[in-house]
Amino acid sequence: MSAMLDGLYGAIQTFGNLVAGMDHLDEFMLKFFPFVLLLELSFYLMIVLGVLKNAVMHTHPADDPVYFPRVSCGLLCYAEGKVVQLSIRSLVEQIYPGHIEILVVIDGAIQNHETTEAVMEMKDYVAQHANRSLVIVPKRQRGGRVSSLNTILELNSSEIVMALDGDTSFDNIMVRAAVRHFHDPNVVAVAGNLRVRNAKASIIAGLQAIEYMLAIHLSKIALSEFNVVNNV
Template sequence: MIEFLGNYIYAVFTYLSNIILNTNLYEKIILILPYLLFDFPLAAGMVIVLTLKVTFGLFERKRRDWTPPVSVLITAYNEGKSVKNSIESMLEQNYRGYIQVIVIVDGAKQNRETYEVARKYEGIHGNKEILVIPKWERGGRASSLNLGLNFAKGEITLALDGDTSYDRDMIKNAVSHFSNERLVALSGNLRIRNWNKTIVTKFQAIEYAISIYMAKQFLDALGLINNISGAFGIFKTDFLNGLGGWDAGTAEDLDLTLRFKKYRNLYPDIKLGFAYDAIGLTDGPETWTGILKQRKRWDGDLVYLYFKKHTWALNPKIVGWREALYTYYLVLIQNFALPVFILLYYIKLFLQFSLLEVLAIITFIYLIYALHTFFLILFFVVLISERKNWDVKLIPYTFLFPIYALVLRLNALYAYIDEAFFDAHRRTGYVPPWIARKTKF
């Protein structure tokens, strides 16, 4: 073993020296081409936009002191006592306007504990009114949201998860973004609440900081918000009713976002946004099994929605060329093609080179991505984070993050194949079987 490690270190040193000293620029670029095509442009865009935003106030929306009535839909299924986290965080909101909190307990017959905990908060609490609605038979999250929407009185409706809590100024900050009258929906900013539990939750905290907190601000500046989070969506109620609410089935959040883009074909002035300062805290899966199961569903849903249910979403005549080109880049190439490329690339390496040479090449690529993640999180901690005492502790784990990212890429490839050939969305358990059978897809 000691001899192998010595040979490995020597091979890595020799390979890296050869890359630096003996290869031409073209060969260097080819070696890190996926990084240059996908990860670097997004990272560079984020750093530029966020630096300009924080330093000079560019890309920042004007705010207004506006306090319309707000309705909050909290969907709860099998949350047990943890549903109180969401309810209590609504009671602690410092928003001066009326807040109607509607807690919809899906499958209340089986989830009696969730229902009983929620009922303890029912009633009027100052400017906040809490209504608890039991759905005795489970119908899925979309049906719960649509039921709650029927009772919504507010001009603004928030769709939240029953196991997520929110900062006290969340509603105030979210509503203030609607000073732009073209804005009809916002994605809230999610963080990992249990970030310090396991190495898997630390990786998710790093991922959310980059892919939500930073990336969505960049996409917002470009007018290209890709999804309104299911755990944290903020909408103008009239717009939501105009769309007909949520559609039954899995991935109701991305489904709604895609339907918005079709709706925008008729009303091109309306837009989506990102409320970076409206912050929610959610628990991420704490085990590798949990995260792989969650992401398999998420990744499989991309195939289901883009290639089975909403194929028009890839048509530039409907969504526009700018949106279509971004979708081709993000969905077709980065999400679908890149995992295939990675798998084939590693197969080619093992067929072409010795084990030590392969390990040396992988180490080189690994270092590129580790440094990439390190600098992004360091930038985030210094310039962006509102919880620096949390995020500074993530920095050492950035050097392990590429392992997590690679595992998720390969898991995504499995999810795509399972959905494409075996309709995996029908057996995730996310919606009841009887709902899955009744939906068209």
């Protein structure tokens, strides 16, 4: 951690020295802006070309292969409270004939008692549906997102594993749409589209929805055409 902070401090100091060595801000902008313009325009040009290629090459939906393996949907939870129930419900109601294991990992379950109770309340609901199972893993101490991901990878019992956020709901064809790509043995990972649930709630939420569309949706469509999808 200290090494990272030292590196960040060094970068800020270098940037400050660069600005301080110039008499005027306009001089700095003239020297710095061309590099930003070159990098940004190249990236956006790549996105535009990728989206156009996708529109031309994928005008007709591909056939849906008969491929329904067991899927583990790992929900990463921390302090979602009752909201996590909507996430679990949207996974239970997937239009998918195969088995879906909903693996809920609650990070810091001691201090997040409300989230733990909300997940427990869904056990009977999940049990009423065929080919659906709910596994609850309350981690007493907070270990962070990476720790929760490792827990999902260790405990899952499926051919395909999905890492999902506990405050996210899903279209009812999400699992089917994602799994179908793995029918091709050359596919090792699939990234989905993310949209803002309450986009109409406020101007800020609406702007965030636009940002998600540009930075996530369109960029993933475009970059996938060049086999360089960035997924964090």
